[in-house]
Amino acid sequence: MVFKNKVVIITGASSGIGAACAVVFxxxxAKLVLVGRNFDNLTKTANMCKKFGLHPFVLVADVNIEDDLKKIVDETVQHFGRIDVLVNNAGFTILKEIKDGVDAFDSVMRTNLRAPYLLTSLALPYLIKTKGNVVNISxxxxxxxxxxxxxxxxSKAALDMFTKCAAIEFGPxxxxxxxxNPGPVKTQIFKSAGLNEEAVEMFFSNMEQSAPLQKVAYGEDVAEVVLFLASDKASCVTGSCYQIDCGLSIKQT
Ligand SMILES: NC(=O)c1ccc[n+]([C@@H]2O[C@H](COP(=O)([O-])OP(=O)(O)OC[C@H]3O[C@@H](n4cnc5c(N)ncnc54)[C@H](OP(=O)(O)O)[C@@H]3O)[C@@H](O)[C@H]2O)c1
Known part of the structure; x- marks a missing residue:
């Protein structure tokens, strides 16, 4: 009941980490606003949330479109009257190198960095009213x-710096x-990036062997940390980048 009467917007709630966040909130x-482009998948997430007696507000929006970002904030406020938490989760990756040109850079930056920046700024007046908070999925x-x-x-390095600068600006x-900052998480992201099933399985198996905890995270593992950071239990935590990687990044390669 920690989030009773609190309004939580989750972008990319139609799959993976975002869908898992929706269920833990x-x-x-929490009163949930579930954002994504795929209505059918958003509805599946909403149905999982309904098991806990909730009726999430499903909002089809593309975070690459500026008017859609305005719609997310405006319709949330019209529907629920307030915003307490913004989870900037929508994101994707492309398997491209610098030699492949600038298109991958432009599209990844637009979704993974520009969208959280702009959506946060649009939500800010409402977050100030509720003394709310933002969790970015880096x-x-x-x-x-x-x-x-x-x-x-x-995009994720810049998102971490955005987190820290915003924490200083909004703190007062x-x-x-x-x-x-998750390590590998079992979601659709690598399949969507074009890897076949066999390659994805091999990747996760290698990661499991490399990680000190000998496993990789699921969306729910990330969602529990998001829930903690968004809650009053973390009232003194701001500007932090919280690693969830089963110990992978402390290992020497
Ligand atoms: N899985 C990992 O290993 C891992 C590790 C570290 C960080 N992350 C981060 O975790 C976040 C979630 O990824 P995931 O692993 O859960 O991947 P996923 O299963 O592929 O989910 C991605 C989500 O982002 C949404 N999305 C993508 N582009 C969008 C757009 N333009 N507008 C609106 N929604 C959009 C998708 O919704 P629609 O298709 O409905 O639009 C989907 O709900 C991302 O920011 C990712 O970078 C993932």
């Missing part, structure tokens, strides 16, 4: 370079801003 009685690739995903790594208003 639903268990804590990655351990913010500080571990991977040449086949340069634009993605850059009582608004906290944090990131979570």
């Amino acid at each position: 639903a268990k804590s009685s 990655s351990i690739l913010a500080y571990r370079p991977l040449a086949t995903m340069t634009a993605y790594c850059m 208003h009582g608004v906290r801003v944090n990131s979570v």
